[in-house]
Amino acid sequence: MDLVLVNLIDGLVTGLLLFMLSAGLTLIFSMMGVLNFAHASFYMLGAYFAYQISIFLGFWMGLLIAPLVVGVIGAGVERYGLRRVHQYGHVPELIFTFGLALLIEEVVQFIWGKDQMPYEIPGILEGAAFAIAGNTIPLYKVFMIFLSLLIFGGLLYVLTKTRVGMIIQAALSYPKTVEALGHNVPLVFMGVFGVGTALAGVAGVIAGPVLSTFPGMAVVLGSIVFVTIVIGGLGSLFGALVASLIIGWLTTFAKAYDVRMEDILTGIGFTKPDPIWDSAWQDLWTLTSPQIADILPYLLMVLILIFRPYGLFGKRDA
Amino acid sequence: MRKTTRFGLGAVLATVLSAGAGYADTIKIAFIDPLSGPFASTGTNGLHQYEFAAEELVNKKGGVLDGDTFEVVGFDNKISPKESLIQLQVAIDQGIRYIVQGNSSGVANALTDAIEKHNRRNPDDRVLFLNYSAVDPALTNDKCNFWHFRFDANADIKMDALTDIIAEDDSITKVYVIGQDYSFGKAVSAAASRFLGEKRPDIEIVGNELHPIGKVKDFTPYSRKIVSSGADVIITGNWGADMLNLGKSVIENGFEGPIYTYYAAADGITAAFGEQGKDKLRLVTEGQTNPPPTDTAAAYIEAFKAKYPDGNMSQTRITNVIEMLAKAIDQAGTATDVVAVAEALEGMEHETMWGGTLYMRPEDHQLIQDVLITVHTDEDIQFDLDNSGYGQHLESRVEMAGKDSPTTCKMRRP
Incomplete structure (x- = not known):
């Protein structure tokens, strides 16, 4: 029982981190109708920038400055890259972001090399916050949870309660009308793209020290972010949150408990072939949940696409 | 089609030979x-x-045979067995006869099959496969086949040495084994x-x-299980980012043992x-760097660090591959007849x-060599790794580890 609580917290951390990435991606998608393949690369940039800044100014300045830099780069990419490609349609846009992802990875390797970066958590956040039945919860994780919740709260507030948020929401649904009303819609798009990438940057800053900062970090997380927003429903912020948490808990619990396929299959009523090593079904029978934990989200995505193609909280036409 | 390729290859070969x-x-x-x-780094x-x-x-020592020099050509296989086979074909088409590969036994298994067929x-x-790191037994x-030579101690030999050390420590009663899900990880666990x-x-x-x-x-979820299992010792064959993340995670989540x-x-x-x-x-490995075993070794590491200040002398067996290959080519008196070279090896x-x-x-x-247990420390380190001040220091040595270890290999010679 104690371990359940610990796993809930661990899953929450994973989920919230995923949310910070998918929130920006889903916002950008609902705005421009284009999937930003380079989104996870901005996450990587965030980690590398923060590492570089932390060498000179310490972790906290890195947390403050790196996302800003990433956001400005993101806004620049929208203004001078995507906006020009936009007129040629969606496919060139996709290819543009895909190329950008490759470019960023190469640039990062060019500047920092291919090794792991020794990006450390700050001294003040080292050590355990509390322990549940001998399992310590590191202080840094608690910090990650609070920061993510703070950002989610802030985002929700800006989008639903402020004038800027209303203009953004209106611009997402009826850009022409909003433009006719005298608002600068391209500026809104640029702003949202910048904020979205800055969010990915924040995720990179706080994930860098725990999930390690290396040139492959974007690839490792890249596909799962898409899975998240497909499950949550393209363009839905709330859906992204729910999907992130589901994925976080799903993978954490699958890894933490050794559920064996053998038990499930015998539970359903199949009999185990004997001897197992001669059976064609050997691979299926010997599976355990930790082995397949990281592909469960993909399985979930397939199921969602079959039974609810527009995602958990997506609108049918979105 | 095939005939033309053959002919083309033959022509290239003839040119190379006459040149x-x-x-x-x-x-x-x-x-x-x-x-x-x-895994690029x-x-x-x-x-x-x-x-x-x-x-x-x-x-620099005058090459092999009559002054022939070695040139190492890099082929990126993206750690995928499929990509490796394509790269192997490219290498063979370029007339290359010596293939070295090490990262991932999955790749090595694919390569050894392909090379035997080829x-x-x-x-x-024909080509030779000099495997310097893939340790799947x-x-x-x-x-096994005649074309494959392994210069690292295989997983069984290393585990034999490692368990010797663990067995001597009476305070160890619980062990946790975790690894990557592929042939090598499974071999370590078994x-x-x-x-x-x-x-x-x-x-x-x-x-x-x-x-x-x-x-x-x-x-984290894995570390939780490890910590709550009460294990005294963890054994893992993980490498690359998987090693770093696993290690950091278990230490952060309160694991105290080695x-x-x-x-x-x-x-x-x-x-x-x-x-x-x-x-x-603790690392089970070959090739001692701290303290440096010979003056040659110390000078060699210093020269390497002078050329690649950001590099690491992390795979000392690579020098063994090159030295032994050079020696074998000299003994065989040919670099093109790989059967003679293999027989010399x-x-x-x-x-x-x-x-x-x-x-x-x-x-x-299988190369038989000393297997060492080294420990990650910053004390008494002459040659650190990653310029971090930390390096691997010798803790114990098993001489000629696995010399009499059994093998099921039935070698078919050409």
Whole structure:
């Protein structure tokens, strides 16, 4: 029982981190109708920038400055890259972001090399916050949870309660009308793209020290972010949150408990072939949940696409 | 179509051969390993060590035969077996006869099969496979062939040495085994259970599991299980980012005991662990660097660091590959007849600069060498890794480890 609580917290951390990435991606998608393949690369940039800044100014300045830099780069990419490609349609846009992802990875390797970066958590956040039945919860994780919740709260507030948020929401649904009303819609798009990438940057800053900062970090997380927003429903912020948490808990619990396929299959009523090593079904029978934990989200995505193609909280036409 | 290819290859070969009559040739060695993606740092560093070894140990000493020099050509296989086979074909088409590869036994298994088929079908341009790092025991047992030579101690030999050390420590009663879900990870796990069962039946293996390779973002759930299992010791064959993330995660989540590993050093891993891993990480490896076993070794590392200040002398066996290959080519008197070179390699004994003697066992082409246990520390370190001040210091040595280890290899010679 104690371990359940610990796993809930661990899953929450994973989920919230995923949310910070998918929130920006889903916002950008609902705005421009284009999937930003380079989104996870901005996450990587965030980690590398923060590492570089932390060498000179310490972790906290890195947390403050790196996302800003990433956001400005993101806004620049929208203004001078995507906006020009936009007129040629969606496919060139996709290819543009895909190329950008490759470019960023190469640039990062060019500047920092291919090794792991020794990006450390700050001294003040080292050590355990509390322990549940001998399992310590590191202080840094608690910090990650609070920061993510703070950002989610802030985002929700800006989008639903402020004038800027209303203009953004209106611009997402009826850009022409909003433009006719005298608002600068391209500026809104640029702003949202910048904020979205800055969010990915924040995720990179706080994930860098725990999930390690290396040139492959974007690839490792890249596909799962898409899975998240497909499950949550393209363009839905709330859906992204729910999907992130589901994925976080799903993978954490699958890894933490050794559920064996053998038990499930015998539970359903199949009999185990004997001897197992001669059976064609050997691979299926010997599976355990930790082995397949990281592909469960993909399985979930397939199921969602079959039974609810527009995602958990997506609108049918979105 | 095939005829034209044959003819083309033959023409190229003829040109190469005739050109070589008067001049010194270059003998090309294809390095097929990941040079991009998550495991790129391991691959790139390996390539540098090969280039350096070829330059320092062969070319600067007058080369082999009549002044032929070695050239190492990098091929990026993106750690995928499929991509490796394509790169192998490219290398063969370029007339390269020596293939070196090490990262991932999955790749090595694919390569050894492909090379055996190729050599059977093309007796005129056969190639040798010098495996410097893939330690899946099957490669020198059931799947052994005449063209494959392994220069690293295989997983069983390393585990044999490692469990000897564990068995001596009476305070250890619980062991947790975790690894990547592919042939090597499975081999480590099987060997750990077998050897511990033989040597210390009282030790309980409290966990034995596999996780997807290169896919796990966060190891926390695994660490929780490890910590709550009450394990005294962790054994893992993880490498690359999987090693770093697993290690950091278990230490952060409160694991106090030693972590016995195969590959927890260099490529940024040593620097990233730093103080956190001190006296916790232990490596079962070959090739001693701290203290340096010979003056040659010390000078060699210094020269390497002078050329690649950011590099690491992390795979000392690479010098053994180059030196033994050069010796075999000289003995065979040819670099193009790989059968003669392979026969010269079989049973070869070689004094290595890293201390001890090497012996290429003819029965299975497994190199027999000293296996060491080293510890991650910053005390008494002459040659650190990742310029971090931390390095691997010798703790114990098993001489000629696994010399009499059994093999199921039934070698078919040409």
